[in-house]
C-alpha cells in the first residue's frame with residue numbers, strides 16, 4: 455500500500471508514486487558540479503524511497519553519500535542557493551526506521567548519513583566519560599566500542615540498529631528513561647549543519663537554542679553530523695525478570711512504585727497480552743527463562759494479562775568479592791518482595807549486558823528469515839498522562855483491541871522530573887506519563903493473500919478517537935499528522951517557539967520534509 459504525497463497543508467491520502475521523476479537537466483548539472491569528497495548518485499534512488507513503516511514510496515531525485523561534514527554543508531548551501539527555482543528539499547536518512555515517510559524527501563535529496571564515517575568513534579575516559587560519534591553511527595557499534603573500555607551510554611532504545619541522528623531527532627526512549635531521561639538528555643554537544651548550510655557546534659552553554667531545538671526536533675532545524683554522548687560504567691551482566699498480573703491497577707501501581715524508588719531496578723518496562731494463548735512462546739523470541747518448563751506450561755487462557763519486565767545490572771566479580779548483603783541479586787529479591795504479581799509467574803534469566811540490550815535484533819533475524827520484517831508496520835506510539843492511564847487501559851485493552859496477535863503492545867511509565875524540559879520533544883504535562891506502543895505488523899493472509907493493514911489502521915484510529923472523545927491529553931511519540939492544524943495542536947503553546955526556530959535555522963524550510971510540518975517556500 456503506497457500513499458500520500460505532501461501538499462500544502464491538507465494532504466491527500468490515496469496517491470502513490472512508484473517511479474522516480476525525471477531530473478531537470480539544469481538542476482542535475484548544478485548538483486553534479488559540486489566539489490565533494492563523497493559522491494552524489496541519481497540511479498539508486500529506490501533505496502531511499504521507503505522506510506520501515508513500508509507504507510509510503512516517495513523517491514528522491516538524488517542521494518548524497520557524504521564523506522565529510524563539508525559535503526553536507528556544500529549540498530545544503532547549493533539547494534539554498536537554487537532557492538525557489540527548484541523544489542528541492544533535503545532529508546537526512548539514518549537507517550530509515552521511520553514509519554510514515556519522515557526520512558524521505560520526495561523529489562529532493564536524501565543524505566545517506568551512514569556514509570559519513572568521521573569522526574571515528576572516539577572514547578574519552580575520565581571523571582565524566584563521553585564518546586564522540588558521527589551522526590550516522592548506529593548505537594550497536596557505539597556499544598561494542600565503548601564496552602572495550604568498560605563504559606556504555608546510559609539511556610537506550612529497545613533496538614540498537616538505529617542511528618544517533620535518527621533517535622536524537624525523536625527522543626530515544628526505553629526502560630532506562632525513568633532513571634536517566636531519554637537519549638536526548640544524555641548528549642553533551644552536537645555539531646550541526648543548519649538549513650542555511652552553516653556548520654555550528656552547540657551544547658547547553660554554546661549556541662544553546664540550536665542545541666535544544668535539534669534535540670527531539672524531528673530533523674527540522676539542522677543535520678546532526680557529530681554527537682558527544684555521556685557514558686557511565688558498563689555492567690557485565692543483567693538479571694532479567696518477567697512477572698505477570700491480571701489486574702491493571704496492581705500492575706501500574708508496581709511500575710510506578712519502581713520508577714520512583716531509589717536504588718531500584720535499572721530498567722522498567724512492561725507489555726500487554728490480549729487474548730493470546732501462546733504468551734510464553736512469544737517470550738522465547740528473545741527471553742529464555744531459567745524455568746523454561748514452568749514457563750511453557752503457563753497458560754493465559756485467553757485473558758488480558760500485563761507483564762512487568764525488569765532488569766538489575768550486576769558485575770560477575772561481585773558474586774565472590776562483595777559482601778552478600780550488597781550483592782545486587784539479593785537486592786533484587788528484596789525489591790520483588792514489594793510487588794504484587796501473580797506468585798507463580800516469576801520467570802528470570804541472567805544474560806550478558808550486550809545480549810540484553812541487543813535483544814530485538816534476535817527477533818529481527820528470525821522475522822527476516824521468514825520474510826516478515828519488510829511488511830507494513832502501522833505502529834502507533836502514545837504518551838498518556840498517569841491520571842488517564844486507567845481509563846485508557848480499561849477501554850483499549852478490554853473493548854477496542856480483541857487480540858494482539860499482530861505484534862507487541864508495550865506499556866511503561868517514565869518519570870519526567872528526570873527529563874530536560876528545554877528540548878523540542880512534546881510530552882504530556884504531568885510528572886509521570888506512560889509510553890504505550892502498539893507495534894503490529896500487517897502480514898498478508900497466506901490463504902486469501904489479503905492484508906490486515908486497513909483493519910489495523912482503523913484500530914489505531916479508534917484508539918485516537920477514544921482519547922479525543924474523553925479529552926485524554928495524549929501526545930504522539932514519533933508523531934505523524936496530515937495537516938499543520940494538527941501539528942499546531944500537538945505543539946500547543948510551544949508551536950510559536952518551534953515555528954520561530956524553524957525560521958531562524960531553516961528559513962526556506964528545506965529540511966526533513968517527510969514530517970509535513972512546514973512547506974518549502976516557493
Ligand code: FAD
Nearest residue numbers: 548549550551552589611612613617619620626627673678
Ligand atoms: P531515520 O528513520 O532514518 O530518521 C528519522 C528522522 O530523523 C527523519 O526525520 C530524518 O530525516 C531525521 N534524521 C535522521 N538522521 C538525522 C541526522 N543525522 N540529523 C538530523 N536529522 C536526522 N524509538 C525509541 O525511542 N525507543 C525504542 O525502543 C524504539 N524501538 C524501535 C524498534 C524498531 C524495530 C524500530 C524500527 C524503531 C524503533 N524506534 C524506537 C524508533 C526509532 O527511534 C525511529 O525509527 C528513529 O527514526 C530512528 O531510526 P533511524 O536512525 O533509522 O532514523
